[in-house]
Structure formats: structure tokens, C-alpha cells
Amino acid sequence: MAGVWSLLRRFYLTAYNWIVFAGWFQVLFLTLKTLKDSGYEHVYSSVEKPLLLAQSAAFLEILHGILGLVRSPISATLPQISSRLYVVWGILYSFPEVQKHPLISSLVISWSITEIVRYSFFGTKEAFGSAPYWLxxxxxxxxxxxxxxxxxxxxxxxxxxxxxxxxxxLYSVRMPNKWNFSFDYFYLAIVVLAIYVPGIPHLYGYMLGQRKKVLTKTKNA
Incomplete structure (x- = not known):
């Protein structure tokens, strides 16, 4: 029974990683094509659907960690995925006024290259048991x-x-109302920006530690 479960797990994770890889590859391709043909102002409109789908699929990775399908710690996965979901849905999708900003291009290119590498690495590892050193x-x-x-x-x-x-x-709740409750989305965004301050060095330091650990272990193997 354990062998069947292990096989199903590998099949699912292999399929998941390569499907999401394809989504991010499409995002990168459309971004570069649009930059060449039309300019940065049209990048978001050309990648919106695949970007939303590919990034939203990452929510499953939180479930993967909770269910024990992968060994990635939730403490590292949750902040990164949450911040990205907030940016794609809470900022880019919600406020069309920023959809033609030049930073969209650097954002999408940075994300897509990162994810193309990451998902191809894990997809290869799940499918074949290991990945080549260059990957x-x-x-x-x-x-x-x-x-x-x-x-x-x-x-x-x-x-x-x-x-x-x-x-x-948008998304704010003003007083008075029957719930006697108020919420300001603007101030939530301020809080999110403040969280980036301690969050950036924490995550970057974690990734540096992982890099040293993995590459040193591989070199000594």
C-alpha cells in the first residue's frame, strides 16, 4: 500500500510541476513577445490570464506542505506565496490604473524565470529521482x-x-454600517509594505542558507 501511495504521490507532483512550468513558460514567452512587439504598457493585458492561473496554482503548495506531500517548511512557503497572491489579485488585477506600469515587466520576468527553473527542477526530480547538477x-x-x-x-x-x-x-468598509465595523484596504497595504522590511532579509537569508547547504552537500557527494 505504501508503494502505491508513493507512486501516486510522485505521479501527481510530477504532473503538477510540469503543468505549472508550462504556465510560467507561457507567461515569459508572452512577456518577451509583447515587449518586443508592443512595449511594456501592454505586458499585463497579454499575460493576465496565464499569470493569474500560474500564480494561483501555487496555493496548492501550501496544501502540499500541510499534507506532507513535500518537505518544504510552511514557514518559508506561506509568506512568499501569500505575498505573490496579494500582488497578483489584490494589486494588479484589482487596480487597472497600475497595469501599464514599467515595473510589471521586471516583476513578471523575475517571477517567471524563477518559477520555470524551480518547477522544472522539481518536476525532473519527481519524475526521475534526481535532477542534473546544472539545474x-x-x-x-x-x-x-x-x-x-x-x-x-x-x-x-x-x-x-x-x-x-x-x-x-475598493475593498474598504466604511462606517456607519450594521456590523459597526470599518476596514481600510489602503492601511492594509501599508501594513503589507511594513512586513516586507523584516520579511526580505529573513527569506533571503533562508535561501542563502539552503543554497550553501545543498550545493556543499552535492559537491562533497
């Missing part, structure tokens, strides 16, 4: 550049959306 190296090295460019683009997009949040009042 392992990319998995634990590309973040050195792409994490700073991606995270700075995330922060920039949230910051640029702030005036539109305040003006529109």
Missing part, C-alpha cells in the same frame, strides 16, 4: 539576482497602487 545550481543560484528584482518590483507595484486604493475605497 540544481540554477535552482539555488538564480534567486541571487531574481529575488531582489522581483521583490523590489512587488514593493514598487504596491506603492504605486496606494493612491488608487485611497481614492477608490
Amino acid at each position: 540544481l545550481w540554477l535552482r539555488y543560484s538564480t534567486f541571487l539576482v531574481l529575488y531582489p528584482t522581483g521583490i523590489s518590483s512587488e514593493i514598487g507595484m504596491i506603492y504605486n497602487a496606494l493612491p488608487f486604493m485611497k481614492e477608490s475605497g
Whole structure:
């Protein structure tokens, strides 16, 4: 029975990783094509659907960790996935005014390259039991550049959306109301920006530690 479960787990995770890989590959292809043909102003409109689908699929990774399908700690997975879901749905999708900003391009390119490498690494590892060293190296090295460019683009997009949040009042709950409750989406965004301050060095430090651990172990093997 354990053998059947292990086989089903590997089949599912292999399929999951390669399907999401294909989604991010499409995002990168459309981004580069649009930049070449039309300019950065049209990047979001060209990638919106595959971007939303590919990034939303990452929610399953939280469930994978909870169910024990993967060994990735929830403490590392949850903040990164949550922040990205917030950016794609709570910022990019919700505020069309920022959808033509130049930072969309750096954001999407940083994310898509990172995820193409990551999902191909795990897809190969699940399918064949291991991945080639060059793919392992990319998995634990590309973040050195792409994490700073991606995270700075995330922060920039949230910051640029702030005036539109305040003006529109979208997702905010004003008093008076029958629940006697108020909520301001603008101030939530401020809190999110503040969380990035301790979150960035924590996650970057964690990834540096993982890189050293994995590459050293591989080199000594």
C-alpha cells in the first residue's frame, strides 16, 4: 500500500510541476513577445490570464506542505506565496490604473524565470529521482539576482497602487454600517509594505542558507 501511495504521490507532483512550468513558460514567452512587439504598457493585458492561473496554482503548495506531500517548511512557503497572491489579485488585477506600469515587466520576468527553473527542477526530480547538477545550481543560484528584482518590483507595484486604493475605497468598509465595523484596504497595504522590511532579509537569508547547504552537500557527494 505504501508503494502505491508513493507512486501516486510522485505521479501527481510530477504532473503538477510540469503543468505549472508550462504556465510560467507561457507567461515569459508572452512577456518577451509583447515587449518586443508592443512595449511594456501592454505586458499585463497579454499575460493576465496565464499569470493569474500560474500564480494561483501555487496555493496548492501550501496544501502540499500541510499534507506532507513535500518537505518544504510552511514557514518559508506561506509568506512568499501569500505575498505573490496579494500582488497578483489584490494589486494588479484589482487596480487597472497600475497595469501599464514599467515595473510589471521586471516583476513578471523575475517571477517567471524563477518559477520555470524551480518547477522544472522539481518536476525532473519527481519524475526521475534526481535532477542534473546544472539545474540544481540554477535552482539555488538564480534567486541571487531574481529575488531582489522581483521583490523590489512587488514593493514598487504596491506603492504605486496606494493612491488608487485611497481614492477608490475598493475593498474598504466604511462606517456607519450594521456590523459597526470599518476596514481600510489602503492601511492594509501599508501594513503589507511594513512586513516586507523584516520579511526580505529573513527569506533571503533562508535561501542563502539552503543554497550553501545543498550545493556543499552535492559537491562533497
